[in-house]
Amino acid sequence: DVKVTQSSRYLVKRTGEKVFLECVQDMDHENMFWYRQDPGLGLRLIYFSYDVKMKEKGDIPEGYSVSREKKERFSLILESASTNQTSMYLCASTPPTSGRQDTQYFGPGTRLTVL
Amino acid sequence: AQSVAQPEDQVNVAEGNPLTVKCTYSVSGNPYLFWYVQYPNRGLQFLLKYITGDNLVKGSYGFEAEFNKSQTSFHLKKPSALVSDSALYFCAVRDVGVWGNNRLAFGKGNQVVVIP
Numbered sequence: 001d002v003k004v005t006q007s008s009r010y011l012v013k014r015t016g017e018k019v020f021l022e023c024v025q026d027m028d029h030e031n032m033f034w035y036r037q038d039p040g041l042g043l044r045l046i047y048f049s050y051d052v053k054m055k056e057k058g059d060i061p062e063g064y065s066v067s068r069e070k071k072e073r074f075s076l077i078l079e080s081a082s083t084n085q086t087s088m089y090l091c092a093s094t095p096p097t098s099g100r101q102d103t104q105y106f107g108p109g110t111r112l113t114v115l
Numbered sequence: 116a117q118s119v120a121q122p123e124d125q126v127n128v129a130e131g132n133p134l135t136v137k138c139t140y141s142v143s144g145n146p147y148l149f150w151y152v153q154y155p156n157r158g159l160q161f162l163l164k165y166i167t168g169d170n171l172v173k174g175s176y177g178f179e180a181e182f183n184k185s186q187t188s189f190h191l192k193k194p195s196a197l198v199s200d201s202a203l204y205f206c207a208v209r210d211v212g213v214w215g216n217n218r219l220a221f222g223k224g225n226q227v228v229v230i231p
Contacts, residue, residue, distance in 0.1 A: 004158070033218065040124075042205060042223035043159075058218070090158055094217075103149070104219055106158035 003027070004107035006091050012113045019078040021110050023091030030095065032074035033104065034058075034066065037088040049074055081114045088112075117142045117210040119189075121222035129230050134196040136225050138189045138206030147209035148189040149219065150180055154202045162204075165189060176200070196229045203227075 007022035023032065033048040035058075045058030049068040063085060067075040074093075078085055088111050092104040119140045128134050140146050147166055151159040163174025170182045180191045191204060203226055207219040 031217070035221075040223060042121075043221040045218060045220075048218055092159075103161050103164065104159075106151075106160070108158045109156075 004091060004093055004105050006089075006107040006110050008110050009108060010111050010113075012115065013078075013081050014115055015082060017078075017081045017114075019081050019112065019114075021076040021078075021089055021091075021112070023074045023076070023093075023107055024072055025074075025093040025105070026072065027093065027095070027105070028071065029093040029105075030071070031093060032068065033092040033094075034064075034074065034076045035090045035092065036060070036085075037090055037109070043090065046076065081112075083114050086112060086114045117146070117208045117220050119148070119206045119208045119220065119222040121204075121206055121225050123225055125226040125228060127228045127230060128196045130198055131195050134191075134193040134200065134227065134229070136191040136204045136206075136227060138191065138222060139187050140189060140206075140208050141187065142208060146182075146189075148180075148182065149207040149209075150174065150178070150189075150191050151205045151207065151221075152176075152202050153205065153224075159205065162191070196227075198229045198231050201227055201229045 004025045013019050031050050034046045035043040044060050047066040049055045065077045088109050090109045091107040094104045149164045150162040153159045163172050165172050165182045173179045203224050205224045206222040210220045
């Protein structure tokens, strides 16, 4: 069965802290994604990675960076957390596009609060 | 870029009544369309997708969606709603990134409330 896990369900950090959000998938998927979810705005793509050490900016990359050193792990980094980064963060993964393999599999989410 | 719109913020329906959640799309080329559901404090779960073929797509939990090319719509439907269907529903369309890699563009979501 498909499984995507995120390191924390709830996280509270202070303004200016460096924050790491971790995502791990056990399906040998090439593609991994980080979204943030805010009420009324839906899901917005921050970054995605289509292979180890490869990344592409999404729609709202400012204030974030990512790391993909191993295929199964995709990390989202908030270099200096700010209160406007308080949000729900969702990780997803998907196999490389091949016919019907477009479905994204999501983790449970990390609710981050920046004080 | 490809996009989807979900025109309603919230859909209220009585238990046992038909449920419809609306989605319209804007794409160049053939659309690849998806529906996801999010239960409280959970990640998104895949419901169904349209790639090609039959315009009526059947998915999980008794849901189906109808692809209508002339109206550029992909509405999600369930003949008889359950209280347990109360959740946030997202429509999405496959988009392509700068390097040709696939991504999904999501709508803002619809809150569905099924009233007992």
